[in-house]
Amino acid sequence: xxxxxxxxxxxxxxxxxxxxxxxxCKQWNKLEADTTANHGSYxxxxxxxxxxxxxxxxxxxxxxxxxxxxxxxxxxxxxxxxGCMKVCPAPGALYRTNEGFIVHNKEKCIACKYCxxxxxxxxxxxxxxxxxxxxxxxxxxxGVGKPPACAKACPTQTLQYGPRNGxxxxxKAAKKTVYGEADLSGLGVLYVLxxxxxxxxxxxxxxxxxxxxxxxxxxxxxxxxGFWGSIAAVxxxxxxxxxxxxxxxxxxxxxxxxE
Amino acid sequence: MxxxxxxxxxxxxxxxxFVTVTFFTQLLSGLGxxxxxxxxxxxxxxxxxxxxxxxxxxGILFLASSLLLFLNHRKEISTLDDDDRVWLxxxxxxxSRDTYEENNGKFNAGQKLFGIFMGASTxxxxxxxxxxxxxxxxxxxxxQVSLLVHxxxxxxxxxxxIVHIYLATIGxxxxxxxxxxxxxxxxxxxxxxxxxxxxxxxxxxxx
Numbered sequence: 001x002x003x004x005x006x007x008x009x010x011x012x013x014x015x016x017x018x019x020x021x022x023x024x025c026k027q028w029n030k031l032e033a034d035t036t037a038n039h040g041s042y043x044x045x046x047x048x049x050x051x052x053x054x055x056x057x058x059x060x061x062x063x064x065x066x067x068x069x070x071x072x073x074x075x076x077x078x079x080x081x082x083g084c085m086k087v088c089p090a091p092g093a094l095y096r097t098n099e100g101f102i103v104h105n106k107e108k109c110i111a112c113k114y115c116x117x118x119x120x121x122x123x124x125x126x127x128x129x130x131x132x133x134x135x136x137x138x139x140x141x142x143g144v145g146k147p148p149a150c151a152k153a154c155p156t157q158t159l160q161y162g163p164r165n166g167x168x169x170x171x172k173a174a175k176k177t178v179y180g181e182a183d184l185s186g187l188g189v190l191y192v193l194x195x196x197x198x199x200x201x202x203x204x205x206x207x208x209x210x211x212x213x214x215x216x217x218x219x220x221x222x223x224x225x226g227f228w229g230s231i232a233a234v235x236x237x238x239x240x241x242x243x244x245x246x247x248x249x250x251x252x253x254x255x256x257x258x259e
Numbered sequence: 260m261x262x263x264x265x266x267x268x269x270x271x272x273x274x275x276x277f278v279t280v281t282f283f284t285q286l287l288s289g290l291g292x293x294x295x296x297x298x299x300x301x302x303x304x305x306x307x308x309x310x311x312x313x314x315x316x317x318g319i320l321f322l323a324s325s326l327l328l329f330l331n332h333r334k335e336i337s338t339l340d341d342d343d344r345v346w347l348x349x350x351x352x353x354x355s356r357d358t359y360e361e362n363n364g365k366f367n368a369g370q371k372l373f374g375i376f377m378g379a380s381t382x383x384x385x386x387x388x389x390x391x392x393x394x395x396x397x398x399x400x401x402x403q404v405s406l407l408v409h410x411x412x413x414x415x416x417x418x419x420x421i422v423h424i425y426l427a428t429i430g431x432x433x434x435x436x437x438x439x440x441x442x443x444x445x446x447x448x449x450x451x452x453x454x455x456x457x458x459x460x461x462x463x464x465x466x
Contacts, residue, residue: 209400
């Protein structure tokens with residue numbers, strides 16, 4: 001993607017789990033509240049929902065004799081090579097903005113839910129309206145020069161919006177590792193993690209699910225080839241070997257041959 | 260004596276054409292879901308959601324009718340005899356202009372294998388289709404594999420259907436009569452399925 005690609009950095013080491021991002025997102029995108037239950041963790045809600053585009057994941061990690069908290073903002077990471085866009089059959093239901101982020105349009109969504117199966121991060125959700133929903137990084141704010149609502153609300157600069165290359169350079173200058181720099185043609189949302197990706201529930205080497213790759217990049221093109229190949233083969237057979245005629249019976253029964 | 264013998268009775272013919280109609284409904288409603296190249300086909304059903312709905316419910320009709328067609332003929336296609344093996348070794352004589360004396364029962368070996376493939380494919384398409392119907396409730400990996408297998412079997416299915424249509428029409432003149440109005444000429448029956456012809460007429464040589 002172009003040099004002008006924008007990026008979004010989540011520096012988990014700065015996060016204090018205030019969840020301002022969750023609230024700001026709900027407010028800007030006018031998302032309904034979900035009813036949740038306490039499952040013995042401060043984490044709330046416990047998962048992304050059709051009305052929750054981003055949330056703070058609370059990871060409780062044993063640290064010597066005590067416990068350590070790891071906080072991570074979980075959301076759509078806007079893959080450069082996106083499984084959801086690869087499989088979506090409805091034009092315009094998922095599209096990429098000039099900034100490089102992936103936006104959904106509920107009016108164009110046909111509710112096939114292929115994106116749910118194709119997402120390497122398990123992000124897209126379907127609600128009562130049976131339409132796709134996920135983080136679109138406030139494309140309606142970026143267009144008028146404002147940062148995403150979550151980044152605007154973040155008090156610790158855990159969430160930063162800016163030119164993607166600039167964000168990566170800044171992380172590297174601080175001698176930290178970026179998650180998602182090159183995976184899937186580069187993620188639009190980059191992470192700085194305090195531990196291994198798996199600890200945060202992120203795949204170490206994210207990729208398009210194998211079955212989805214085989215379906216779209218192998219079976220589909222070979223299938224179209226097979227379709228036209230079959231038609232070509234039967235036509236070729238017709239004009240070379242030809243059909244099985246039933247003419248010779250006339251000879252056996254002694255009749256005249258009319259050709 | 261009539262020039263014709265009965266090959267498929269009314270019930271068999273109606274069922275065959277019912278399967279045909281449901282198959283092409285599935286094809287047209289599914290193409291736009293298979294690839295964005297065929298997105299225009301979705302409009303035939305009033306858009307993507309309409310196409311998906313038709314694909315699901317016509318799919319049930321296809322599954323039921325195609326399975327019934329297979330079960331009706333399962334005894335006739337489930338065993339291969341020595342003559343079938345000869346047919347297979349010569350590939351039915353389709354690769355040469357020189358004809359050979361075929362000694363086929365009601366169905367030749369190719370038709371038997373085609374029928375078995377159709378039956379098996381119907382079951383696989385049905386199972387994977389139901390999985391894809393509930394992508395959020397069922398395990399992700401199961402849905403992913405089902406999407407792949409559904410697409411793969413569809414591709415093989417359409418290729419077999421193309422060959423089936425060719426062989427049953429211009430590839431073997433006279434064959435289509437059996438499925439259109441039920442009867443085939445005695446000459447046709449003696450050439451293509453002489454063992455079957457002897458069985459139903461109880462004679463060695465037709466007059």
